[in-house]
Amino acid sequence: MRNSKGSLMRPDPLPYSASRPVVTPLSPSVVYASDTPDALDDQYEGRVHGYTYSREGHPNADVVAKRLDAMEGVSGGVVTSSGMAAVSTVLIGLLKAGDHVIGANQLYGRSLRLMAEDLPRLGIATTLADPSDVKAIEGAIRPETKMILVEVVSNPTLAVADITGLAKLCADSNILLVVDNTFTTPRGFRPFEHGADIVIHSITKLLAGHSDVMLGYAVARDPAINDRMRVFCVTTGMTPSPFDCWLAERGMLSFELRFDRAQETAALLADHLAEMPGIKRVIYPMRVDHPDADRASELLGSSGCNMVSFELSGGRAAANIFTREAEGLNFAPTLGDVGTTLSHPASSSHRALSADDRTALGLSEGFFRVSVGLEEPDALLQVFANAVRTATS
Structure with a gap:
């Protein structure tokens, strides 16, 4: 509607409805008008x-x-x-x-x-x-x-x-x-x-x-x-x-459903990686070999969460091969997607640290952090097995 000068008038309020939306409405308005x-x-x-x-x-x-x-x-x-x-x-x-x-x-x-x-x-x-x-x-x-x-x-x-x-x-x-x-x-x-x-x-x-x-x-x-x-x-x-x-x-x-599924698979992946040749170490809070296993159990109970870290033999060269061979997995400096993502701290989140500082934290060129997603567990374990085998053989 326009006034006599042709400018747009304030629109009428949204139509009344006796029912309500099931999904929260998106409210993109930058400003909200008051009466007085x-x-x-x-x-x-x-x-x-x-x-x-x-x-x-x-x-x-x-x-x-x-x-x-x-x-x-x-x-x-x-x-x-x-x-x-x-x-x-x-x-x-x-x-x-x-x-x-x-x-x-x-x-x-x-x-x-x-x-x-x-x-x-x-x-x-x-x-x-x-x-x-x-x-x-x-x-x-x-x-x-x-x-x-x-x-x-x-x-x-x-x-x-x-x-x-x-x-x-x-x-x-x-x-x-x-x-x-x-x-x-x-x-x-x-x-x-x-x-x-x-x-x-x-x-x-x-x-x-x-x-x-x-x-x-x-x-x-x-x-x-x-x-x-x-x-x-x-x-x-x-x-x-x-x-x-x-x-x-x-x-x-859907957060709780996703979280529970992902951490179940993460526990399986951690144990799977620990048995593989070419893996120097695996870090997962619920494993008995975790340095803080007792504290993790006290604070987290059985909730190991969905993050798994591991160190691959062979340094940067092996790391490059691993990410290329990890079919269907995204190599990206983030976490929490519905799919599993691989992160390499030395080239992403901790790249600003000196090599000595990364070494002090245990972040070698073969160190990876995995955010486990919602893939079918057996298929995911097979992807890791193939990629690690190729990268370290």
Whole structure:
């Protein structure tokens, strides 16, 4: 409809329906109209709930946040435009110049870079230490230490952090314990039940699960911290797109089924690889030969998750052959797809580290991280058998 000057008039509201949609509607609108300035005041001042400008929040993000809140057993989480946006929201949104943060010495590569290069540039001091050794973490604490960031199961060596010991240390020292729960997911581990103060997820990975979404999530036990993170996220423009949130909700509806199937196959793959000539070592939390097997059993129960790491004999040359021969498997620097993906940390997630630093972490040129997907298990095991045989013969 047009007014007398030919400009478009505001469209009428959507037609009334006595029924409701089964699928959450996609709400791509950037702006939301209010009736009066008083009505807008009511929204901004919290007397009524409503949306104003999608950078400040939109319905699809709220749907995803509430689903994850329920999975983690809290409320008030914020959905961000990526997993690293969630990490940044926690670290940069809550810390200030003069503060000190301790990070696990085995973190996702970009998290390590953020701590090593960007936080110091902002005047935030950082130290890396072994999260499986509480004494090492304790030795790194300073009077200005405000936060400790760890992954339950590290990327990519699958070391298991001493969450119980770290939670007690943080509680005694008035330090925030931040847990990146991306690998383990709420299906495998619920950090708040073990003393965490803040939980981070890359929804991009297992939760959405189809390699077509980029989102993150951060939530704190303390509502005041959630408010601070939300303000930082909105101010810096880390708000997610409605379409990604809409796709993520679809993926999350099947998450538990996908996760259970993938971790069952992962356990089979780990045992299969361990018996193969040409494999130097296999790392899987539920195997008795895992360095942190007792701790993994205590924290994760029988949930080994879907990640398997292994070291191939023959270095980079064998690695190149292996990825070419792994028929039907994608070699890609990510995880959580419905299909199995292969990641080579030395050439992707940890390529920014020096060769010596990678060696110290056990990341040789033959080291691979596998995100196990939903393939038929016997067929997947055969693909690995053929590829390893060809690469190491």
